[in-house]
Amino acid sequence: MTPRPPRLPPDEQRDAIIDAARKLLAEQGHDRLRVVSVANELGMSHANVYRFFPSREALMDAIVESWLAYSRAEVKEIATRSEPPLNRLRAIVLSMHRNAKRRFREEPNVSELYEHLHGRRAESARQHIALLYGLGRELLREAAETGELAVKDLDAALRLVHAATAKFTTPRLIRESLDEDTMTQLSQVLDALLLAFRTDPELLERSHPDAR
């Protein structure tokens, strides 16, 4: 009998499972990741993993979730700086993109998992996007209060930022443009949008005839 390792408190055990899963993920890719393998890695039965995660999908979601924490921290720091709100909004979008790109380079398998979950609208991805939207809404509100904006419909403005930056936030498109200078492109797209927000009060009023 091998001596059993000391029992860990639940949270640490949960984290240990995530770490083991992350390690296997980095080696094998998400479609090769097996709950059984994660359990073996830790010397436990796979049934025990299910005491911490309701499903394999939930475990994968947790990996991505923990992995996005760093980006979230940076974004929140930017949000609280003492700069004009539109500058912070700009900095946040750029930061998200820079981090996404870095992750694609450094941890391609985790990035592919994120891409996969994003496509399936998993909780981690949904939450990640919701955070951005929330911060964006708040910053636009601040900007509107200080009179920086010519446009009135802040939700429409936010949707427009989202639409125009799809190339820089959609996992697959990020992956395809790793070699381009997308930071400059994104920066210029944001400049154009913010300029229009500041100077064209009619921008969001014109809706196109054949809407569909």
Add this chain to the structure above:
Amino acid sequence: MTPRPPRLPPDEQRDAIIDAARKLLAEQGHDRLRVVSVANELGMSHANVYRFFPSREALMDAIVESWLAYSRAEVKEIATRSEPPLNRLRAIVLSMHRNAKRRFREEPNVSELYEHLHGRRAESARQHIALLYGLGRELLREAAETGELAVKDLDAALRLVHAATAKFTTPRLIRESLDEDTMTQLSQVLDALLLAFRTDPELLERSHPDAR
């Protein structure tokens, strides 16, 4: 023996093959499309199909190619209107998007094939995009000549339009937004970009520090 149908001239036969393939494609999807089935449909041997198309891929490319002809015609018509060049540019991008969306609704299987070929950078898709780029370049040049533009680097401007409209030109993203009013969104994105092109001479001069 069934009486053999009268022999067609080469071009018409080529078209007949494309039509038959298109019909099967609509029924079964591109991954189920078999060269043998197309030949059977026309009562010929599959080897004969290869007298007109060097490969299955080339046949699929030809389907998409013929299918894009309508959009191209409309775009070219817009390009020759007697309107300011930037208006025509705007109208062209909108027209492309409207047609793409309509096709996704009306012929989902052909659209999926286009999506597939687009991902593989096939000739039909490459050409389609090249056309847009060419027209865009020409229209920006005209606009620059009549002094409508504040920016100087026309290729950079074009790249920016391409980047900011990715959501409206990437097949998968179009498919995912069939229910949204993307015509209005696209229209507004273009307004913002063109406004910036017209009024901010520095827009394309600022490159972002960490380019990558």
Add this chain to the structure above:
DNA sequence: TAAATAACAGAATTCGATTTATGTAACTTA
């Protein structure tokens, strides 16, 4: 002699049998 086919090799796909994995529930142990 141009148009078409039959015949073929190698690639890709399908199919059914087998194995492996997921998720649950009953059971064991410290």
Add this chain to the structure above:
DNA sequence: TAAGTTACATAAATCGAATTCTGTTATTTA
């Protein structure tokens, strides 16, 4: 009695054999 395992049913992935398909070449037909 909470932490963990064994045992199990169902779902999913894997594998090898058989089939079908692609693309080429030699042959036939009008």
